Amino acid sequence: MRHQNKGFKLGRTSTHRKATLAALSNALIRHKRIQTTLTRAKALRTYIEPILTRAKADSTHNRRMVFRDLQDKHSVTELFGDIAGKIGERPGGYVRIVKLGQRAGDSAEMAVIELVDYNEADAGSAGAGRKRRTRRGAAGRGKVKAAAPAAAAAAAETDAAVDEAEVAEEAAAVDEAEVAEEAAAVDEVEVAEEAAAVDEVEVAEEVAVVDEAEVAEEVAAVDEAEVVEEKAAVDEAEVAEEVAAVDEAEVAEEEAPAPDAAEEETPEADEEKKD
Secondary structure, eight states, rough: OOTTOSOOTTTOHHHHHHHHHHHHHHHHHHHHHEEEEEHHHHHHHHHHHHHHHHTTOOHHHHHHHHHHOOOHHHHHHHIIIIIHHHSSTTOSSOOOEEEEEEEEOOOOOOEEEEEEHHHHHHHHHHHOOOOOOOOGGGGHHHHHHHHHHHHHHHHHHHHHHHHHHHHHHHHHHHHHHHHHHHHHHHHHHHHHHHHHHHHHHHHHHHHHHHHHHHHHHHHHHHHHHHHHHHHHHHHHHHHHHHHHHHHHHHHHHHSSHHHHHEEEEEEOHHHHHHO
């Protein structure tokens, strides 16, 4: 259920809806009067009136907050300049919505939304600057002259409304295209960063595996070399001991007197001992 869920969806997502309202706001600030559907006009009124209220107090903070919503420095400059001077004494209700009836084709309710403080000057200048020509006789010229200003004003308003609507639609299309391009660029950057991160992780893992394998091979080689050296040293020691034992045994046998020669004594030797 949609309890307390106010607002206009406009058949768009949140980002698309914000871009559309920002484009309509910029068009209204530049042209002071635009033609659009009734629903968009009502949504635009709730969107732009807080922005106009901020424009009455010129400060760096307010300019930044307004630029966050409009994303157009020229609109911000005009808003805090000429428009702020016009609406400075008005406590609210800066815009007016005038219904125009149904649009041919889809029967959508159309309306004109305009800044209240600019309506009278624009209508007077439009009526004074355009004249209508007629072929009627002199008898009807008085009526024609009397009705000419009103008809000229209505025609001027219609032409201006059509031009403003076309400008607003073009601006909305351009803004939507820019938003789509920015979103696509952001997605591409994120995908590229993720791919680079994955590649770095894989390379790091491969390098770590290779390093571990090399370290294990080096350790195994060192252990084998140590074992071989120890075995060689043990073998050399055993061989040296055996050689030393053999040499000692041979020397001892050579130095020991023969027992037969010691026991056998000749008579001549006995006589010599007696003498």
